[in-house]
Amino acid sequence: MKRYLLIFILLMSHWPILAGSYNVAAMFGTQGSESDVNIGVLNETLSIAGFDTSLGTLQGVNIMVYAQMDSEGTSQNLSIANGRADIGIYLFSDWKVTTSVANNYTFLNSSFSPFLSASSSLPGVYTMIPGGDDTFNYDLTTGELSTSLTGINLSEFISGNVVDFVFSAWALTFIANEVESGTGEFTNVFSTGSWGKVVVTYNYSEVPEPTSIMLMILSLIFLISRGKSLKSN
DSSP: OHHHHHHHHHHHHTOOOEEEEEEEEEEESOTTOSSSSBOSEEEEEEEEEOOOGGGOEEEEEEEEEEEEEEEEEEEEEOSSSOEEEEEEEEEEEEEEEEOSSSOOEEEEOOOSSOSEEEESSSTTOOOBOTTTTOEEEEEEEOOOEEEEOOSOOGGGOOTTOEEEEEEEEEEEEEEEEEESSSOOOEEEEEEEEEEEEEEEEEEEEEOOOHHHHHHHHHHHHHHHHHHHHHHHO
16 A cells, blocks of 8 residues: 555655646737838737636746838938938837836837938939939838847736736937028928837746546556455455
8 A cells, every 4th residue: 555655645745746838928019011000109008818717827928029111211302403312200209118017118219310211312412403304212111129128027018907018109200301502392202210129038837737646546546446456356
């Protein structure tokens, strides 16, 4: 009897703790689009469902955040002299993501300098043909920006809870035109859009299934009873 009890204790102490993980994601806009979520004052909230405690015990959380801005447009010279165009996209407030469950993160800081820019030609060089026969086209992107958030508070990711991530910025697009001489006349068209995404990865440990433990106990009981039966015979 003691031998079987010892075997049972050893089996339980070495019972495998299974590990699992799953992702929950949310996003706004379309990556690469210049018009899906127009930029001006950006204020987009992405919500993530808390951990499903029926799966096991939460061991860790990883949070990845992504962001991108894209802009395209045209500048057409309708003047009677050669001209040029300068495009600048400026941040008047930080482009960031804020949340109560981790440290906030800033993708780009506000600045008096454009974070995206394009020019039809060098300063003082006028290459845009007059009379509406020349149109300067531009297409700008920040590319995908991403990071893993730090300072994560596991206790906030409880089952049934919803965790919010707020993407915010104040971005404006400016097109400045010049002509070589006289009065300038231009037609400018542009569109600037944004995209953001959050991916939360839940890492957890699974508890052994009760049915598996019961089967092992029944097997041990059978072995003990069988041992007793053999001894009596």
